[in-house]
Each structure stands twice: as structure tokens, then as C-alpha cells.
Amino acid sequence: MYIQEISIDIKSKVSKDELIGEFHTLMSFYRGSGQTQGKIESQYITGNKIVCLPYTLEKNSLARKYNNFYVNKQTKKVEDICKSSLLFRTVGRSYNSYKSPCTCKKSAFFILITNYISIDSPLTCGTCNRTVPLYRLPVYHDYGYMPILSWETNYISCDSLQMNCKVGERWALNQMQEIKSQLSGQGLEICKTIEKLTSIPTYYYLHNYRKLKGDQLVVPCPGCNKKWSLKEQLHNLYDFKCDRCKIVSTISPNT
Ligand SMILES: [Zn+2]
Numbered sequence: 413m414y415i416q417e418i419s420i421d422i423k424s425k426v427s428k429d430e431l432i433g434e435f436h437t438l439m440s441f442y443r444g445s446g447q448t449q450g451k452i453e454s455q456y457i458t459g460n461k462i463v464c465l466p467y468t469l470e471k472n473s474l475a476r477k478y479n480n481f482y483v484n485k486q487t488k489k490v491e492d493i494c495k496s497s498l499l500f501r502t503v504g505r506s507y508n509s510y511k512s513p514c515t516c517k518k519s520a521f522f523i524l525i526t527n528y529i530s531i532d533s534p535l536t537c538g539t540c541n542r543t544v545p546l547y548r549l550p551v552y553h554d555y556g557y558m559p560i561l562s563w564e565t566n567y568i569s570c571d572s573l574q575m576n577c578k579v580g581e582r583w584a585l586n587q588m589q590e591i592k593s594q595l596s597g598q599g600l601e602i603c604k605t606i607e608k609l610t611s612i613p614t615y616y617y618l619h620n621y622r623k624l625k626g627d628q629l630v631v632p633c634p635g636c637n638k639k640w641s642l643k644e645q646l647h648n649l650y651d652f653k654c655d656r657c658k659i660v661s662t663i664s665p666n667t
């Protein structure tokens with residue numbers, strides 16, 4: 413990922429605490445427009461300057477052309493309060509071999525998938541298996557992508573419970589594994605909407621679906637009850653794919 417620096421010089425007598433709140437709102441709008449990743453950017457005041465260091469998927473993710481109505485409105489508000497303009501600078505990359513997001517002209521399909529440590533986009537390209545910045549999609553809802561990001565937060569919450577083991581582990585695992593869970597229902601609905609908006613088939617990832625019994629993949633698709641095991645693993649990851657139900661999954665290592 414790229415680490416960007418967004419900063420502004422405070423040239424007015426505004427309360428810095430009020431301003432940091434407004435800046436925080438701007439950052440949450442950047443997230444909603446799909447331009448920044450995660451909710452973990454550093455934000456601080458130094459002298460008469462506010463600085464924030466968000467993650468982005470592309471070097472130019474913060475380009476004005478990707479701004480939505482809310483980002484533009486809040487940018488103006490912050491600039492008016494400070495009596496100066498926002499400044500943008502790319503600080504660096506998270507690691508040297510960082511691969512850029514999907515660059516396919518047209519993806520064969522998309523997959524909605526995330527996990528408890530991911531700050532990538534929750535949408536990956538089925539052709540190249542790289543992440544797809546949300547701002548490349550048509551607007552999903554209210555100028556941005558918040559419903560997709562709230563599914564992502566729900567999924568990450570369940571995956572965190574599952575990883576931590578002590579509280580709600582079984583419940584969380586069921587939310588991620590069962591096609592009829594509330595979490596899967598929310599995710600499948602999002603897949604349908606993305607498919608409608610883009611005309612690209614969009615699959616939902618069901619967590620580590622089912623297991624080997626001896627050498628056989630015995631469990632059929634939980635949606636249509638038909639065979640869904642793949643002859644060859646897809647992207648060294650997926651073992652199951654049902655084109656009717658638009659779901660993919662992997663074999664659980666815990667038999
Ligand atoms: Zn791609």
C-alpha cells in the first residue's frame with residue numbers, strides 16, 4: 413500500500429481540537445468514497461499544522477477525480493476554517509514488492525472477501541486475484557460505498573471473535589460459514605448489487621467451507637446442493653465455486 417500525507421497549515425484562530433474533529437470527519441468521508449483503507453491512519457498536530465497519514469491502494473487514490481460529494485464538501489469546510497489549502501504528498505510504500513491493485517480491462521468476475529487483518533478493498537478480481545479499489549465501481553449508495561464497508565466491518569468483527577477464541581467463537585464461525593447467516597445474507601446482497609451495477613458476476617466467499625472426508629470432497633454446495641468442488645484450485649486458494657449460487661470457498665484445515 414501507499415502511505416499518503418494529507419496536511420493543512422492552520423492560518424486562522426480556530427480551536428485546534430475543533431479542527432481535528434473536522435479533519436477526522438474528512439478522513440471518514442475519504443474511507444466512504446473508497447479512497448483510503450482501514451480506519452487506522454495516524455493523525456496529529458504539530459505546531460500550526462494538522463497531518464494525517466492514511467493508507468491508499470494506488471499512488472493517486474486521493475486524486476480529486478475520485479472525490480465524492482461529501483469529500484469535496486468537507487474539504488471546503490476544513491480549508492475555510494483553516495484559511496488555507498490541503499496539501500498532499502506520497503510518503504512511501506508499505507513494502508517494496510507491493511503489487512498494484514487489479515489492472516484488468518474487464519474482470520471475468522469479482523469476489524467479496526476480507527479477513528481480520530486485511531485493510532485491502534473487500535473486493536478482489538477473479539481474473540488476477542488482486543484487490544479492486546472501490547472507487548472504480550459505479551457509486552453504490554449515497555455517493556459512496558458505506559454498505560460494503562459496513563459488511564466488511566461486520567466480517568472483520570466475526571473473524572476477530574473467531575481468532576480470539578474465548579468469546580462467541582462458534583457463533584462467529586457460523587456467521588462466516590453458513591450461507592443462511594445474517595453476515596452471509598448481507599454479503600450476498602452486496603454481491604448482487606455490485607453485479608447489477610457492473611454487469612460483472614460477483615461471488616461471495618464463504619469461510620473455509622467444508623472438509624475432506626478421506627480423500628473425497630463430500631459436501632455439496634450449501635446453496636443448491638450440487639457439486640461445487642473445483643478440479644484445480646483457483647488462485648492457489650479457492651477449492652469450491654458454484655456458478656449458480658455465486659459463492660466460493662476453501663477447504664478448512666481443521667477437519
Ligand atoms: Zn484483475
Ligand SMILES: [Zn+2]
Pocket residue numbers: 633634635636637638640654655656657658
Ligand atoms: Zn450452488
